[in-house]
Amino acid sequence: MKPAKTIGCSEALKHLLEYLDQELDGTKRREVKHHIELCRSCFSRAEFEQGLKDRLRKAGHERAGREFENRIKTLLKRF
């Protein structure tokens, strides 16, 4: 495997969210990863964006509760 090309902050930041979303292909992924490992400022930015993503992910769950669960189960029984 070739060593990752060194890219600048603006190029790394342009692809940062796709990198965190695990949507970058091999080469670009390695370049962004390499940059973040070397650049303190982009590393902090990546940590912040990941932190925000984690918080949003938690907001994606809503406790259904027994009553609603029963409503769905009753509905499913009719299928």
Added chain:
Amino acid sequence: MIETIDREWFEEQVTSLLDDLLGAAMRLTKNRHDAEDLMAESVTKAWGSRESLEAADRFRPWIFRILTNCFLTDCRKRAVRPTADVPVDEVGEEEGAFSLFEELHQPFLLWWGNPEQEFLNKLLRADLERAVDSLPEAYRAVVVLADLEGLAYAEIAESLGVPVGTVRSRLARARGRLQKALWIHAQEAGLTKLATKTHEASHEASENDRV
């Protein structure tokens, strides 16, 4: 394609995803009552079109696609101005131009500690929900699927019936808007003065320690 779908297996899958599906439905409809109705409708539609499920391990993206479609179809039926939210991609907004991180790094906020970590620590779930709810429908849908439910871009593209490139650009804009909404709310709530307050509190504490 799966040959036959067992009702019990279907029920198990739905039950295991109940909290996730309801979480997405809540943010799409913005209220519990409509979210529950949307879920009931989606589960019924999912069972009715169970033959379109290609593989057992694709159940999660498949049912989220049905939920999103139900919401968008229902929304358009009810909307007074059905096209009001549609042309988001044509808006001449710079992609993801707003960065919360950069705002938090302005020199006047950098007096003490780690402002972005302080910001995340103080952020309430209600703050996030309010920011997501403030997004136009098309942006909200992409944020719900990508950030709240963790679907892949290709799965989101399929859910929304748009190309992957559109998901990428729409998501960048949606996140920019979301961060801006969080920033405006944080300023209103005085959250951005955190760094100063933390500094003062810590200063006072060390003064007291010396007494």
